[in-house]
Amino acid sequence: MGIEVRLPTVLRSAAGGQATVSVEGETIGEVLKDLTNNFPGLGAQVIAEDGTLHRFVNVYLNDDDVRYLERLETKVVDGDVISILPAVAGGTL
Amino acid sequence: MLTISQIYLEEMIAHAIKEYPLEACGLIAGKSDQVEVFYKTRNDAASARIYTVNPGDYLKADRDAESKDMSIIGVVHSHTHSEAFPSPTDVAQAPDPSWHYVLVSLKHKDPIVRSFAIVEGNIIEESVVSLNC
Numbered sequence: 001m002g003i004e005v006r007l008p009t010v011l012r013s014a015a016g017g018q019a020t021v022s023v024e025g026e027t028i029g030e031v032l033k034d035l036t037n038n039f040p041g042l043g044a045q046v047i048a049e050d051g052t053l054h055r056f057v058n059v060y061l062n063d064d065d066v067r068y069l070e071r072l073e074t075k076v077v078d079g080d081v082i083s084i085l086p087a088v089a090g091g092t093l
Numbered sequence: 094m095l096t097i098s099q100i101y102l103e104e105m106i107a108h109a110i111k112e113y114p115l116e117a118c119g120l121i122a123g124k125s126d127q128v129e130v131f132y133k134t135r136n137d138a139a140s141a142r143i144y145t146v147n148p149g150d151y152l153k154a155d156r157d158a159e160s161k162d163m164s165i166i167g168v169v170h171s172h173t174h175s176e177a178f179p180s181p182t183d184v185a186q187a188p189d190p191s192w193h194y195v196l197v198s199l200k201h202k203d204p205i206v207r208s209f210a211i212v213e214g215n216i217i218e219e220s221v222v223s224l225n226c
Contacts, residue, residue, distance in 0.1 A: 008155075009189055009191055009192075010188055010189035010190070056188070058151075065148060085152060085155060086188035088118075088145070088146035088186075088188055089138070089145040090144060090168075090170060090182050090183035090187070091138070091144050091170075091182050092116075092175050092182070093180065093182050
């Protein structure tokens with residue numbers, strides 16, 4: 001069955017226009033590695049140079065922000081849905 | 094061009110006024126240039142000068158939009174004391190060049206709503222067409 005990853009519009013062009021892709025892995029880190037191996041254009045937009053999650057994206061495992069779980073070490077199982085969303089911020093500063 | 098019902102325009106302004114003096118923020122969903130839903134979101138920054146859309150609110154809005162066969166097509170936020178024009182921070186942090194960036198200014202007696210595209214650092218204003226429905 002695999003793990004479903006939902007992509008925001010801004011990342012879809014790097015994934016052949018797909019809104020949802022199916023990947024493999026046992027942790028969030030492995031899933032994102034599989035995702036970026038399949039779609040190299042996503043790599044720098046999801047994972048920072050230091051190997052951590054890019055600060056401009058939020059990654060959800062089902063309903064939970066993985067930063068409040070075990071981050072890239074968070075376990076996943078078949079049937080989980082991972083959502084990648086851009087951080088949305090700004091202001092007058 | 095951004096097409097939006099008068100009701101949602103009024104909701105955006107009411108949300109900005111309610112959150113004042115803090116910046117208010119929200120997301121819009123629809124298809125392309127047509128706003129079908131306005132989602133109020135929490136400003137995690139809780140600031141008069143910056144905003145951060147609560148990621149959990151974004152996730153809920155995104156799922157709701159998808160269930161209606163729509164997408165998130167832009168973000169709305171207020172400028173409490175400056176014009177309805179993207180700041181350098183807005184431009185630097187704009188996440189998606191296909192989005193509409195709607196600003197509600199409370200600087201003047203009457204609130205002003207304007208919309209922009211932000212593409213590779215360039216600000217392109219677009220007309221806002223309100224529909225009476």
